[in-house]
Amino acid sequence: MEDNKTNFQYGILSFPLPDKASHRRILHVDMDAFYASVEIRDNNSLRGKAVVIARHPKETNGRGIVSTCNYIARQYGIHSAMSAQEAYERCKEAVFIPTRHAYYREVSQQIREIFKRFTDKIEVVSVDEAYLDVTTNFYQEASAQKIGQKIQYDIYKELHLTCSVGVSYNKFLAKIASDYEKPAGLTVIPAETAEEFLEKLAIGKFHGVGKSLESKLLQAGVTSGKELKALSYADLVDHYGKMGRDLFFRVRGIDRREVKASRKRKSIGKERTFAPILLTHEELYRVMKEMTEEVEALVDKYQVNYKTVAIKFRYKDFSTHSKQTPFVFWGERRWQLYRVAKGLIDEVIDVNRGIRLLGVTVMDFDELIEEQVNLPLDDKRDTDFTKK
Numbered sequence: 001m002e003d004n005k006t007n008f009q010y011g012i013l014s015f016p017l018p019d020k021a022s023h024r025r026i027l028h029v030d031m032d033a034f035y036a037s038v039e040i041r042d043n044n045s046l047r048g049k050a051v052v053i054a055r056h057p058k059e060t061n062g063r064g065i066v067s068t069c070n071y072i073a074r075q076y077g078i079h080s081a082m083s084a085q086e087a088y089e090r091c092k093e094a095v096f097i098p099t100r101h102a103y104y105r106e107v108s109q110q111i112r113e114i115f116k117r118f119t120d121k122i123e124v125v126s127v128d129e130a131y132l133d134v135t136t137n138f139y140q141e142a143s144a145q146k147i148g149q150k151i152q153y154d155i156y157k158e159l160h161l162t163c164s165v166g167v168s169y170n171k172f173l174a175k176i177a178s179d180y181e182k183p184a185g186l187t188v189i190p191a192e193t194a195e196e197f198l199e200k201l202a203i204g205k206f207h208g209v210g211k212s213l214e215s216k217l218l219q220a221g222v223t224s225g226k227e228l229k230a231l232s233y234a235d236l237v238d239h240y241g242k243m244g245r246d247l248f249f250r251v252r253g254i255d256r257r258e259v260k261a262s263r264k265r266k267s268i269g270k271e272r273t274f275a276p277i278l279l280t281h282e283e284l285y286r287v288m289k290e291m292t293e294e295v296e297a298l299v300d301k302y303q304v305n306y307k308t309v310a311i312k313f314r315y316k317d318f319s320t321h322s323k324q325t326p327f328v329f330w331g332e333r334r335w336q337l338y339r340v341a342k343g344l345i346d347e348v349i350d351v352n353r354g355i356r357l358l359g360v361t362v363m364d365f366d367e368l369i370e371e372q373v374n375l376p377l378d379d380k381r382d383t384d385f386t387k388k
Contacts, residue, residue, distance in 0.1 A: 008233045008248070020254055021169065022191035025144035027132040028166040028174035029151060031111065032183035034128035036070040038107055039097050041160050049095050050076060054084040056096035063335060065293060067099050067300050071183065081297035101303055107159065114154050118147055123259045126301050131171055133259035148186050168194065172255035175207045194253035198225040206250065208243060212272050216240075225251045268298045268306075271359025277316050278355040284345050291360050292338040299362065306362035309337065311344045316354030323348045327362070337362070 007014050031037065035053040040046045050073035054066045064084035076091040087094065108127040115122050121133035134147050141147055148165035156162055166177025168189040177187040189197055203222055204214045220239075222228050229251045236244030249255065270291040278284055288311075299306065310324035323344050327337075341360045349355065 010233050010237070017252065018249070018254055018256060020191060021256055022253075023135065024133065024169045025135045025147075026168055026171055026174045026259060027134060027144060027148050027151070028171065028178040029115070029130050029132065029148075029163050030166070030178040030182075031128035031161065031163045033068055033070045034108075034161075035068045035099060035104055036073075036097075037161055038104060040070060046095060048072070050078070050091045050093060052078060052084070052087050052091075052094045052096050053099055054087065054096055055098045057083075057085040057088050060084070065296060065300075067297075069094075081293050083293075099300070105303070107161075110159055111155060111161075111163075114151060114158070117154070118151065120261065121259050122261060127303065131174065131259045145186065145188050152184070152186065170253070170255035171257050171259065172207060172250050173253065176201070176205065179205070179207075191253065195229075195251075198251050198253060199229060201225045203228060206247065208246065213240065213243060265302060265304070265365070267361050267363040268295055268302065268304070269310075269359055269361030270294050271312060271357060273314075273357045274355065278358070279351060281345070281351055284349065284351065284355060284358060285342060287358055288341050288345060288360060289338050291358075292341055295360060295362060296337055304365040307364040308362065309340045309344070310361045310363065311341055311348075312357070312359040312361070313349055313355055314357035315350075316356055318356070320357070321348070 007016055036051045040051060051070040052066055052073050053068050055064045057064060062085040066078060066080055066082045066084055066087050068080050069078045073091060073094055078087045078090055084096065104127055115130060115132055118139060119132050119134050119137045123131040125131065134144050137147060144167045148167050152163055152165060162184040164178045164182045164184060165186045166174040168174045168177055169191050173189045173194055177189045180187040202224055203209060203217050228247060233248050236248045272287060272291065307327055308324055309327045310322055312322045314320045325340060325344060327340060
């Protein structure tokens with residue numbers, strides 16, 4: 001029997017759980033609906049309206065993908081990576097605004113200058129998102145919560161934007177905390193109550209659990225952290241691989257990843273496994289179209305240009321193969337990515353052998369631009385989980 005408090009087993013071997021390093025003070029700052037918030041800030045006539053960051057589908061013959069939208073638009077079910085045409089059908093009164101990436105990067109840089117007042121341990125995740133390690137900081141302030149409040153105040157006062165902040169002792173918990181109370185929230189998850197918090201958390205709220213894995217876990221009866229924590233290390237690793245390993249530790253409040261001042265992303269990709277296996281080109285095309293839209297949403301978020309596209313596939317007999325091709329950008333990139341990936345499917349996949357895994361990856365970035373921070377606009381709130 002596995003001792004969930006001090007040890008875990010894998011096979012016949014028993015290992016001590018890693019130390020939580022709960023002395024650390026980590027912030028995750030997330031700018032709410034960043035692109036849309038910047039546009040609303042700069043154009044007061046947009047306040048109170050549904051704002052969608054994408055070219056209007058009437059201008060593109062129905063093409064295009066939503067980069068992001070404000071919270072009013074989200075009430076209509078609009079979200080990032082949705083087609084602009086569907087967004088328009090959901091809310092015909094929405095205001096569509098093309099993305100201004102260079103300008104958003106300028107604003108993002110202004111936000112980072114505020115971060116630098118507090119610490120030099122800043123890991124930029126995207127133009128609207130960053131981790132800060134304030135265990136030691138330039139203000140010699142012991143309370144990470146107070147630093148989070150000060151960052152929110154400075155960003156709002158100087159840039160007229162809002163952000164949600166998560167405070168905890170590791171990156172995983174800080175990320176979850178920043179999503180907990182949006183917009184303009186500040187949520188603290190202290191070490192003393194972290195495991196209690198995670199046991200009550202819905203499985204889909206665990207950072208890193210996508211829709212596909214969430215579906216598999218729900219089918220296995222895992223609806224929350226409590227059921228997840230009841231699974232053994234061996235069960236999670238054997239069924240879910242590296243992600244299962246990570247979840248075993250994270251549901252116990254363990255995440256020893258450091259806040260790294262610089263990070264270089266080498267590729268962006270998505271893959272899915274299938275049970276039952278896929279046996280038709282139509283099924284492969286449908287899944288690939290969904291994945292290429294998700295990949296391009298991430299490319300848009302991380303603001304990179306890629307020069308190579310690769311697909312990965314696994315047959316029913318578990319043999320795994322891949323094929324890549326150069327990518328030359330012209331016109332509407334999202335639809336090109338799907339066409340290139342579809343072409344690779346047609347070129348190398350024998351669908352009659354049955355497909356149990358399909359993936360698509362873009363790589364060879366010729367420009368990497370640091371990432372984003374999400375900011376809310378009204379209703380400034382301060383949430384401490386201990387008060388919930």
